[in-house]
Amino acid sequence: MKWIANLLSDERGSISSKRIIALLSAFFLCVTLLLNAIKGVALSDNIVTAVMTICIAAMGSTTIDKFSTKNDD
Numbered sequence: 001m002k003w004i005a006n007l008l009s010d011e012r013g014s015i016s017s018k019r020i021i022a023l024l025s026a027f028f029l030c031v032t033l034l035l036n037a038i039k040g041v042a043l044s045d046n047i048v049t050a051v052m053t054i055c056i057a058a059m060g061s062t063t064i065d066k067f068s069t070k071n072d073d
Contacts, residue, residue, distance in 0.1 A: 011066065018065070022058035025051050 008023070010016040028051055035041040 010062075016062065016065075018058045018062045022055055022062060025055035025058065029055060 005015070008015050008019045010019070029048070032043055032048060036043070
């Protein structure tokens with residue numbers, strides 16, 4: 001369980017909501033793709049695009065936070 005907390009934690013050690021949103025949206029995209037491939041369940045393209053956009057935005061903002069440095073001097 002500690003590796004899950006480390007996965008979702010930012011550089012300061014606190015749980016990041018952006019990482020949780022990115023992980024959940026990536027999970028839902030994978031489930032959607034599997035359902036479509038196995039069962040033939042098709043969702044609206046607009047829904048899939050919206051979840052994909054949320055996933056990309058959350059991952060991108062998490063990456064920007066990781067590499068931006070703050071000087072507390």
